[in-house]
Amino acid sequence: MELVVEGEIENEDGDCSCRDVCFMDKGLQSISELSLHSTLHAINLHCNNISKIKAIDHVWNLQHLDLSSNQISQIEGLSTLKKLRTLNLSCNLITRIEGLEALTNLTRLNLSYNHINDLSGLMPLHGLKYKLRYIDLHGNCISSIHHLVQCMVGLHFLTNLILEKDGEGNPVCHAPGMNI
Secondary structure (H helix, E strand, O other): OOOOEEEEEEOOOOOEEEEEEEOOOOOOOOHHHOOOOOOEEEEEOOOOOOOOOOOOOOOOOOOEEEOOOOOOOOOOOOOOOOOOOEEEOOOOOOOEOOOOOOOOOOOEEEOOOOOOOEOHHHHHHOOOOOOOOEEEOOOOOOOOHHHHHHHHOOOOOOOEEEOOEOOEOOHHHHOOOOOO
16 A cells, blocks of 8 residues: 655754654554554554554654544554654543553543553553643543542653543443542
8 A cells, every 4th residue: 555644844954854654444454454654753554443452663763643433442563662752642442551551751642432441451551651641531431430540640750631521421420429
């Protein structure tokens, strides 16, 4: 498949070393159908039929990855993306948060509209090493306030946690005494 470059970003020297790729709603079954260059800065594969996160481990400069509205059921294949800052996996089939330990520069994580009930994968992100500030979890299956607090309490830079938006929440939002 031919690689579509949506935009190029010039660095201070005027070189076009970072590029953005957009393949939205193209019916892709796998990321491996694309030839992705290691200098890519952003990849948007929104609304395809991708079921596994693979074939991007060589894109070391990647900072923004959008795999929303696909068929992904497991967070995996991201451990080499050390520069990743934003990750959008909304509208997939994910039931648990996992596979984010290597993403120390991640600041924004969108996991809205999945089937998530297990947040344990956020616990390895506790501490000052991680920069996660924004997490969107609205439209999931989170039902335990104790589990929620346990998994969030060590995220030192977290400023925004979205559990309910536009009337789409989590069961925990409707627990007695909760005003979210």
